[in-house]
Amino acid sequence: xxxxxxxxxxxxxxxxxxxLKMRALNLVEGLLSGxxxxxxxxxxxxxxxxxxxxxxxxxxxxxxxxxGKTDKYHVKQFEQSTNLKCTIxxxxxxxxxxxxxxQTGLTKMDTARTLVASLSCLLLKQxxxxxxxxxxxxxxxxxxxRSKTSHLQHILHGLSTIEPSGTTRLDxxxxxxxxxxxxxxxxxxxxxxxxxxxxxxxxxxLLVSRGLEVVLFHVLHPDEVSLPFEGDIVFESLEDDPxxxxxxxxxxxxxxxxxQDQIESYRSLCLGLKVDYVxxxxxxxxxxxLSYYLLKRQSLGKV
Numbered sequence: 001x002x003x004x005x006x007x008x009x010x011x012x013x014x015x016x017x018x019x020l021k022m023r024a025l026n027l028v029e030g031l032l033s034g035x036x037x038x039x040x041x042x043x044x045x046x047x048x049x050x051x052x053x054x055x056x057x058x059x060x061x062x063x064x065x066x067x068g069k070t071d072k073y074h075v076k077q078f079e080q081s082t083n084l085k086c087t088i089x090x091x092x093x094x095x096x097x098x099x100x101x102x103q104t105g106l107t108k109m110d111t112a113r114t115l116v117a118s119l120s121c122l123l124l125k126q127x128x129x130x131x132x133x134x135x136x137x138x139x140x141x142x143x144x145x146r147s148k149t150s151h152l153q154h155i156l157h158g159l160s161t162i163e164p165s166g167t168t169r170l171d172x173x174x175x176x177x178x179x180x181x182x183x184x185x186x187x188x189x190x191x192x193x194x195x196x197x198x199x200x201x202x203x204x205x206l207l208v209s210r211g212l213e214v215v216l217f218h219v220l221h222p223d224e225v226s227l228p229f230e231g232d233i234v235f236e237s238l239e240d241d242p243x244x245x246x247x248x249x250x251x252x253x254x255x256x257x258x259x260q261d262q263i264e265s266y267r268s269l270c271l272g273l274k275v276d277y278v279x280x281x282x283x284x285x286x287x288x289x290l291s292y293y294l295l296k297r298q299s300l301g302k303v
Contacts, residue, residue: 017156023114027286028121084128085145085182088116089173090159091191093136094238097164100223108221111282112190113159115217118290119188120155132158135173136166142180167239168195174203183211190217192224193266196241201269208273215276215293218266220259222283227255 066072090112098108106114116132123130124147131145132155143158170191181187187207193200207214223229227248234245248255263279270277276296280289 017160020117020156027118086186087131088188089133092134092162092164093166093168095194108282112219137169170203186213188215192219204273218279222281227252
């Protein structure tokens with residue numbers, strides 16, 4: 001599905017958009033504070049749209065022909081052309097909707113939303129084009145990459161209307177989406193990777209074989225890493241698995257080892273494929289996760 005230029009002005013959705021935008025902008029401004037923001041070498045600019053003149057705007061960008069016709073001052077805004085187009089692929093399956101019984105701070109989905117919003121903001125500030133694809137067992141929403149600053153509002157709206165549901169089928173999604181992605185572009189995958197049938201190695205190899213630069217943010221809640229619960233508990237599936245009743249103490253040690261082994265296998269796999277892998281527990285401050293991401297890219301000369 002391709003994103004429409006207009007969207008619903010439901011007050012609740014707008015409230016979520018504003019809150020998300022504030023979190024993302026504050027986080028990104030903190031990360032970029034004191035850093036030199038340089039434009040891409042060899043890039044060019046094209047006229048994009050007008051905006052009303054405000055004190056501080058450059059006078060040389062005022063369109064005097066429009067002033068003569070309307071007696072109003074409008075400033076030309078320009079869109080930076082760039083070779084980089086990035087699509088962020090966000091898992092919106094049922095498991096991403098996990099909320100801890102002892103939830104404090106951002107939920108798992110809100111952490112993922114804020115991460116995606118912040119990455120989008122960072123890319124747009126670098127004059128890159130960014131788009132968003134939401135998925136469970138299929139792509140449920142696709143917002144094509146654009147580099148206009150105003151495009152952030154469409155991405156934030158898409159993020160704010162997410163209701164996690166369904167099962168995860170990354171293989172099906174990647175197979176259908178890969179043809180839309182520009183070769184030598186970037187794909188950022190944000191997921192908990194909690195799927196029964198997916199072969200993540202096959203999916204990542206397919207993306208890399210298309211000449212895409214791939215970044216994987218593996219997002220889990222601390223409960224999903226440590227299984228801290230006590231007593232006889234019935235665990236209800238958020239996707240399509242059967243419910244399970246057990247005492248977590250009986251399986252905790254084995255479970256924790258299995259999770260750590262899985263994380264290390266993903267880390268090793270990504271290293272071999274030259275895919276950036278960032279494991280993120282939702283209790284980790286996003287500033288820390290994004291700082292790691294940026295520093296790693298800078299050390300490789302990619303920023």
